[in-house]
Amino acid sequence: MRILVVGAGAVGGYFGGRLVQAGRDVTFLVHPRRARLIERRGLRITGLGEETTLHPSTVLADEITAPFDLVLLSVKATALPSAMDDLASAVGPETLILPTLNGMRHIDALEARFGERAVLGGVAMVSTTVDDEGDIVRLADVQSLTYGARGGPAPDQLVGVLGGAGFETRQSADIVADMWAKWVFIASTGAVTCLMRGTIGEVASTPGGAGFAEAVLDECAAVAEAAGHPVPKETLESTRQTVTAPGSPLTSSAYRDLVGGRTVEVEEIFGDLAARARQLGTPVPLLDLVTLNLRVYQGRQA
Structure with a gap:
C-alpha cells in the first residue's frame, strides 16, 4: 500500500519513521520548511539510547498527483482544517484515512469532507516530542497504534501493512470505545x-x-x-x-x-x-x- 503520512512531528514522524524502517512505501506530506530540514538532516529519532536517521520521501501539498491507499493523519487538532485542504488530492474512492488526533470532534470534520467510508478510528499511544533541532525525541518506551472501522467491515488489509513495523498494533472491534x-x-x-x-x-x-x-x-x-x-x-x-x-x-x-x-x-x-x-x-x-x-x-x- 502507498502510505501518506500527514505531518512529520512527534506522532506522525515517529510512526511514519518506523514504517519507513520496516520497508513500507511511505511519503510524508509536509510544509516546505520541514521538507528542507528532512532533506538536509534527515528524519531523526532520538532518546532512550536511540540515534536513528532516516531519509524518507516527502511531498508538498501542490505536488500530489495521485491518490494514496492509506493516509495516516497525525497533526495537532488545531491544524486539522488546513491539513484536510492539503491532503484532499491524495484521497481517492478507495483511500482509507487513519487519524490519530485527540478527542472525537475531528471525526465529524473528516466525515463531512471525505465521507464516512473513508474515515477509520485510531488511537496512538506514544511519548515523544520535537526538539529545537527538529528531531523526534522519545521520552518513554510507549509506542502503540490501535485502529478499526467505526462501522462496517474491519480493514483487514492494514494488518500486514501496520504490523511488524517496530511498534505494537491492534485492530479493534470497538475503536470508538x-x-x-x-x-x-x-x-x-x-x-x-x-x-x-x-x-x-x-x-x-x-x-x-x-x-x-x-x-x-x-x-x-x-x-x-x-x-x-x-x-x-x-x-x-x-x-x-x-x-x-x-x-x-x-x-x-x-x-x-x-x-x-x-x-x-x-x-x-x-x-x-x-x-x-x-x-x-x-x-x-x-x-x-x-x-x-x-x-x-x-x-x-x-
Missing part, C-alpha cells in the same frame, strides 16, 4: 498537569494532590459512561494509578505545549468533553475550571 478511553486518559493527565503546572509526581506528592487527580479522573470517566462508552474497569484503575503516582515524571503533551508557550488543544481535549458533559447532564466543575484556565492562556497567546 478505545478512543473514548484514551480521551479520558489524556484529559485527566492534561488537566492535572496543566492546572497544577507540574508533573504527575509533583502533584501526587503534595497534600491533597492525589485526591484532586482522582476527582479529575472521575469526572472525565463519568462523561464517557454517560455517553455510552464506559472505560473498562481495568483500564480505569490503570489510569488512576498513573495520575496518582508519587515521584512520577509524567507530564502531558498539553502541559509541554503550555510551558513551551505553544498553542494547546484546549477545545479538542477539554472544551469538547465539557460541552458533551453539559449535554448529558453530567457536572464537571474541575474540567470546566481547566478549560477556562487554558482558554485564558490561549487568549493571551492570540
